[in-house]
Amino acid sequence: MKRLPIACLAALAASCAGAAKAPRSPWAASNPDWVEPFTPFRVYEEIYFVGTRGLASYLIATPEGHFLIDGGLPENAPLIAKNIETLGFDVRDVRILLNSHAHFDHSGGLAALKEISGATMVASQGDRWALESGLVPGAEDDPAMAAPPVKVDRVISDGENxxxxxxxxxxxxxxxxxxxxxxxxxxxxxxxxxxxxxxxxAANRLAGPPQYEGIVADYRATFERTKPSRPDILLANHPLFFDMEERRARQVAGDANAFRDRESFPALMARLEAAFEKALAEHTAKAIEK
Structure with a gap:
């Protein structure tokens, strides 16, 4: 494992200067844990948590370079890089940047992290426009939803490795x-x-008009597709979705299997599907009223 040189930290500070000096996101004001530091740690094998208390980012470390999933808010980029350094790795060894989805709280720091690491940005075609424009489809005029644009170097397809x-x-x-x-x-x-x-x-509109055409069908397809899934370890971009802090406390106390739970994902999806159907009924009723 390589320690991050002082020169690299200085370069990171320069490349992330805009994010570091910019006012905090208006969303961070109501979600302070999104910018609150959290001690980085090894989750399991080569997987490390390098995010904040409220927004997850993951480093998958390999001898030939690393994957980094999600960049948090724009102002989180320096902290993510510092967390990588704290674990003994070099942010310049990040080879592939990945994004769960193109919302500012998970894509906001990607541009700065790409600049310092030189990594290849890989994303789906469905989110490419949002990442490269920094805008959210259906909320293009809302500055609170915007993120620094990041160029997608490679488009990934479903099932691609x-x-x-x-x-x-x-x-x-x-x-x-x-x-x-x-x-x-x-x-x-x-x-x-x-x-x-x-x-x-979240802030999506399911009706009147929908956030994007086909959104309801997409949600339902995702719920159906994931029903058979029972991963040994669930990791999500918001730590609260998998009880990260409670599991981390158990891990520190000596529980080597703290993050293993094959029932966690099915339980989460059942809650999310019920919440979706409730929101759909509410959004549809409001659209009819208009």
Whole structure:
């Protein structure tokens, strides 16, 4: 493992200067844990948590370079790089940048992280426009939803593999939350790992008019597609979705299987599907009233 040189930290500070000096996102004001530091740690095998208390980013470390999934808010980029350094790795060894979905709280730091690392940005076609424009389809005029644009170097398709240093990640398109919402699966040790995108409704409009055409069908297809899935370890872009802090506390206390739970993902999806159907009924009723 390589320590990050002082010169690299200085370069990172320069490349991320805009993010570091910019006012905090208006969303961070109401979600302070999104910018709150959290001690980085090894989750399992070559997988490391390098995000904040409220927004997850993951480093998958290999001898030939690393994957980095998600960049948090724009102002999170320097902290993510620092977390990578704290673990003994060099951010310049990140070879492939991945994104769960093109919302500012997960894509905001990608441009700065790409600049310092020189990594290849890989994303789905469905989210390519949003990443490269920095805008959210259906909310193009809302500055609070914008993120720094990042160029997509390679478009990934459903079921396509990315391999680096013996680690293989497979793209699983799970649209709805965004048009190109992408989950990632991999095998580490003797476990199947799922980095789940999202299936929350959040700020999306499901009707009157919908956030994007086909959004309801996409959500329902994702719920159906994921019903058979029971990964050994569920990791998500919001730590609360997999009880990260509670599991980390158990891990620190000596529980080597703290993150293993094959019932976690089915339980999460059942809750999200029920919430989706409730939101759809509400959005449809409001659209009819108009």
């Amino acid at each position: 990315l391999t680096l240093g013996g680690a293989t990640l497979t793209a699983r398109l799970t649209p709805g939350h965004t048009k190109g919402c992408t989950s990632w699966t991999m095998t580490a040790g003797d476990s199947e790992i799922l980095f789940f995108c999202s299936a929350t409704v």
